[in-house]
Amino acid sequence: MNPLINKLKKYGPLSQEAEIAIAKRTKHLIKKKHEHLLKQGQTLSSYFLIEKGLIRGYFYSNHKEVNAWFGIENEVYASILPVYANLPSLENIQFLEDSIVYSIAVDDLNELYQLYPELNLIGRKIAEEVCMILEERINSLHTESATERYQWLISKYPYLLRRVSLGHIASYLGITQETLSRIRK
Amino acid sequence: MNPLINKLKKYGPLSQEAEIAIAKRTKHLIKKKHEHLLKQGQTLSSYFLIEKGLIRGYFYSNHKEVNAWFGIENEVYASILPVYANLPSLENIQFLEDSIVYSIAVDDLNELYQLYPELNLIGRKIAEEVCMILEERINSLHTESATERYQWLISKYPYLLRRVSLGHIASYLGITQETLSRIRK
């Protein structure tokens, strides 16, 4: 069984048939560093899981790239806008390392939701979990200083320090590279 | 039919029986300005709709109140943490005007999800919609100046200016009252 399905089953029950149908629609991608999983304006991946590697979600603000999140092994990620509204994504998703990904395309997912309504419980749990992660991020940006945000980040995701450049981390934190370099000392 | 159910039906289909069961569990609250719908640590309301009035969600950061969101007439709101994890809320919800609210308690909602799995589609859509709202908020806090955030807020929710004090708005924007007062000119 593929690890994406495995992970989905943690959120709720899945019939044998649903499992097979999902497996049939799951894509197994092998990507090199710097390649994209998704570019702004596309409607491709919706739910995906990284088997190996590292990924960043980013968008453009004033013609500059801004990192919105990082993704790592063994977590389910969702591009919610395409799932919710079947609209093209506003963000770009790029690999920061050579990576292996399992993903389900938006069209396939929508079909699966119709064929196997039981999937809606899993989808609800995933979206609710995303809400909680986003709320934590909002509180951090809303009330914490750059130093506090940095300390929170490295305490929660220490591997980022080793695997991601300082510039990418600064962009995620909403500060400049220079400021982050100074915070580190 | 109560307006909360009416609104839920915009997100997905609901059987006659489910509708009746939800109606039976919907509470109709009439609250005065300054009263609370929910205090930190409680597990009460999950989904609710304001028929009349205005509400704020806030939490404490360094012993000071910080406004996280405002709620107005005719929108469905959800305290996601209690729904997702059946854990007490981290936030407080207080009325800023005399208000009338329809709400479903967490325990009732969980029961309803079990009895009427069709509700999961609606719950998924609501959570996905919340995700999109939260993402917009993150981008705003992440990339915009105080002035830009303020302009975005009043262009999107002009009534807040009339119905909410400057201090509450400043707290929501993550700036001081004095700064907001200066921005306004």
Add this chain to the structure above:
DNA sequence: TGCTTTTTTTGATATAGATCAAAATCGGTT
């Protein structure tokens, strides 16, 4: 291994927004 490119650090200066204090204005109550 040495060279080129990218990333990180350091320095000097500028700016948005915070803080503290006080004055002015508004709003509800009698």
Add this chain to the structure above:
DNA sequence: AACCGATTTTGATCTATATCAAAAAAAGCA
């Protein structure tokens, strides 16, 4: 209408972070 408490504005100063420029260090590549 007049008062009292709450809200908003104004002023002076301080601080965190940005900006611009350049040096130093690290990483990728021939």
